[in-house]
Amino acid sequence: MSNYEAVRDSVILHQGRLKDLYQRVFVVSAYGGMTDLLLESKHTGRPGVYALFANADEDQDWRDALTAVRQKMTEINRDLFADRNDLVRAETFIGERLDDAERCLSDLQSLCAHGHFELDAHLLTVREMLASLGEAHSAWNTAELLKRDGINARFLDLSGWNAEKHYSLDEHIKRALADVDLSCELPIATGYAHSQDGLMSSYDRGYSEITFSRIAVLTHAREAIIHKEYHLSSADPRLAGADNVVPIGRTNYDVADQLSNLGMEAIHPRAAKGLRQSDIPLRVKNTFEPEHSGTLITRDYVSETPRVEIIAGRRDVYAVECFDQEMSGFIATYDSELLKATQRFKAGIVTKDINANTITHYLSTNLKTVKRIRAVIEERFPECEIQVRKVAVVSAIGSDMKIPGMLSRAVGALAESGISILAMHQSMRQVDMQFILDIADYENAVRSLHKHLVEVHDHGEAICAA
Structure with a gap:
């Protein structure tokens, strides 16, 4: 503006x-x-x-x-x-x-x-x-x-x-x-x-x-258009290199929601809901490249061949790990109370881990809010051991990533760059893979995943032009 x-x-x-x-x-x-x-x-x-x-x-x-x-x-x-x-x-x-x-x-x-x-x-x-x-x-x-x-x-x-x-x-x-x-x-x-x-x-x-x-x-x-200062690209050009990233020509609202969860909003998820329900396509354009068709986001788009479309992430994430030997068998009770504390202080949840006696929430918020959440949890569960650590989250995202061996390729790319994975998530829908890493490894991880999962395909001017 x-x-x-x-x-x-x-x-x-x-x-x-x-x-x-x-x-x-x-x-x-x-x-x-x-x-x-x-x-x-x-x-x-x-x-x-x-x-x-x-x-x-x-x-x-x-x-x-x-x-x-x-x-x-x-x-x-x-x-x-x-x-x-x-x-x-x-x-x-x-x-x-x-x-x-x-x-x-x-x-x-x-x-x-x-x-x-x-x-x-x-x-x-x-x-x-x-x-x-x-x-x-x-x-x-x-x-x-x-x-x-x-x-x-x-x-x-x-x-x-x-x-x-x-x-x-x-x-x-x-x-x-x-x-x-x-x-x-x-x-x-x-x-x-x-x-x-x-x-x-x-x-x-x-x-x-x-x-x-x-x-x-x-x-x-007929169409909703958002003009930004940059293309919606396969990665942050400042990290992966302007000559290496490529605009994402087509994707769907599901992918847009995943990006929003990582703080890279193409559009607010609640705003996207209305467009999706009314079957209105959303186009994201670069103001300074008006001839480029930008990225077209629709409700039903799925890539013709399974692939990674974007590497995205955020490094301002706090891992709040709650361990309690008494948690086993009462996961729902603990998780409910942890969610209440998180919602009370309006911290965003990027993702979470659960096993028999440990729940870890990865929160997009500030340290002051994390301390408040921790105090509430300690008061509610005095025996709970709480560890707080600042971490980075890097994701590989695509409208369809159901490719055998995709996860192993991603893990191998990180290992090749000497990056240790602290935690890892992949849902059954296979639209994203999330890697929890040390903050110091964030930029290297983005470059490595983009190189091995996106650049190898030489997409040209756009990944599926709009």
Whole structure:
């Protein structure tokens, strides 16, 4: 979103014919880094306006953070709008919203200083309000810039700002689109959409893809397209080498879910569900290579020949191993309690091991959360021996990997590179193989598996072109 010219030329105008400009709806995200400033950093956890407001005893910290947001938005506006009048209008639009948000936070803070009101009861609403500012900023700007460039764009504000009545997500979208003429108007919709139930309680920062998915479903879209800064490729080019990786031309929603589980989201699993149920294909394209057809994700695709399509993984995983001699025969009880603790603190489960007296959960979360989970488990099962270790998970994934000897080839590739496997998983459906490794072996493992399982087939420009 930060590169308007690339979005305009490669995405909006790429078709080249006026009749192809319309009959589309664009859902936009906030500018890069903006949601981190408004909420908290997705990668480092550094607090933004929301986190400071939720945890501060004094209000100056969150006010300073909101000032930083305002300054960043102003910088972006100045880069985008050369005309003075256009810049003033842009500043006025987002300035009014920031002023409203600051007054709202200040009033809420004052109200909750009284004993009858609890701040915690309102924090989710605060989080949604702040998140919406980023998408409103980028969507309004994009619509105005497109209008300046001769396109009949329309800012479609789904944020619910100053809404007098609350609706369900679907009803809200339907009402917003009711008077839009898609034959001659190009709606630029906010990635955040307000609803009476709230999006962030279920999807947190995956809300823009939920909005995207519901618009596609409700408009009976022929195809849903996500534009990214890179191709959905057979591995991370920074690890396996840009000359070695190849775009994945075709795959299915099952594979997309496996990637999401590893933190490499093509689309949020709950967003994919709506597209899958409505049999709407999803295409993932590289914004900077508009001529490339990208990756087409469909419900029923299975590769004609069994093969590995992608090597993916994550290194920010905590293995929480729980051993108790009394567990044997009571696995269900222990597992239920461990899952409750994990869900309570909203830690993502990448995978898990179970044997007679040991359960190990591999969690995508931070150390602070792991310590909280550990404390709950120790209180519930005092005799349980708990070991925590940070590990990496590397997976070989494909729509069909039912090849005799595939697992042995993967294990052999890792052994050849001197990599020790800490744990290993392969489901009967054989759509992925997961290897638990020492973090130091992560990059080497990705390169080795990609070399032996993907590169040997010399797929050309894409693995099954879309």
